[in-house]
Amino acid sequence: MQNTRYARSGMVCSVDHLASAAGLTMLDRGGSAADAAIATNAVLTVTAPHMCGLGGDLFALVHDGTPDSAVTALNASGRAGSGADPDRLRAEGHTVMPLRHDIRSAPVPGAVDGWLALHSRYGRLPLATVLAPAIGLAADGFPVSPLLAPIASALAHHPDFATVSSPGQLMTRPGVARTLEAIAASGREGFYQGEFGEGLLELGAGEYVPDDLAKPMADWVEPLRVRAFDHDVWSMPPNSQGYLLLMSLGIVDGLDLPSTPDDALWAHLLGEASRIAGHDRLALLHEHAADLLSEAEIARRRAMVDPAARLRVRGLTAEGDTTYLCAVDGDGMGVSLIQSNASGFGSLLVEPRTGINLHNRGIGFSLTPGHPAEYGPGRRPPHTLTPALITRPDGSLRSVVGTMGGDAQPQILLQVITRLLRHGQTPGEAIAAPRWRLGTGGTGFDTWDEPDATVMELEEGAGWGDGLSALGHPVAGMPYGTGFGHAHLIDVLPGGVLAGAADPRARIGAAIGR
16 A cells, blocks of 8 residues: 655645645645645544544644755643642542543643644735635535544534434534634634633633633744754654654664564564653653753663663653644645644533534643642643654755654654655655554553553554564554554655655545645
8 A cells, every 4th residue: 555646846645635635725826835734734623523623732843945944843732721730630539630521631722823823924825715625614514534433423412423423424513613714703812712712611610711711822942853864853842742753763773773674673673762762751751841862862772772682661760533734835845733632532522612622631741749740720731742844964854744643653653754764665655554553452642651561563464473572572463554543744855846645544534736
């Protein structure tokens, strides 16, 4: 399943062909890659509420297309409300944040502020034009995808979802249409102080106060970078776990990799790099974490990799749903954007007026007293979202790439990027190839609770099983496409031709260009 697509002057990749088409329409109208990314994401908030939505968060990386451009990073992740009270949760018997059906695991959503910040800095078209495709689909209806239909019953308590039962069924989301129209007309006020914001305050019953919604959730921040395979790979700083991707790439770049990814030693070395990079994530990752990627620290961790055996990492120191999309325009601007509810449909709570379901990113908070990531007013939780962007040594854009996948996002991207940069695979080959992930059989957000208990889950078609077992890895086979992410990639080839691939695991995804 090699699905590389080529284009001359613009490309969009996403999990849904309707969303990709909306992004390409913006490019055809003279819009920027940022306009295309926002339009694509807006459609996904309508058609893919099980993956993302207006009630979730957003991160993005941008290269403006000039060779000496500085990569910019946008953190549009929400903050816990003023009513956040960890002592109350502990008194109720909670030792971890509630996964579902609890407003306390739903920080104020940041995605809309992210759109507005991205559009203000890089947009060319009017916001109303950019949001128009999403508004039309929400108001007039869209065919339910085969990804949404089997699981829509999770939100059957809201009338938008109550009758959804089969792929192809026409679905409307009138409250979402009204909300998008309000954003197009009035910006953040139309969302945070509009129908949705008023309903969120009521639903929160003290978790939020009006001032929580008045403070913009989007910040331009300094991205993180590591040199690997003669390229610079960029990702988000904390509160994102982007440093795990960059650290694991830095570790792998200094290892003696086999010449082919088909070798079990390849999977072993990348898997060990991921475990050694991430085993202490729960202790280290919080919104103010710093100095996580020094060359000395990468070298120290690289020295722990044993090519002949699996390491016990605990002694070294004391399933999720998301959507990723990317766009490149004719001027070379590239946008790597990821937006999420956290786990599928998020908290399973719905703001009743608009039908917008709320994320549960608050599950990243700690309930350990004094922990730097402890749940508390105004704080951002540790985030799994890990967009990536790759530049050549001269600073020009090489690739935009990312994936869904909860804790496994850095593991998936490590494999895709290594295949692309180290082994010279096409985007279609790198995206479609079977993957491994560190599995627990749990929520998809608990990989690092017991890092030595993780299993190397191998996607159907991977031939690494016997070799990994011989190296001491517990392994388990999994069907192709079961929890191994939806990755998308656009590669800028020499001469400016674009090569892209949408993940075949998404079934309805599309990489389309002009």
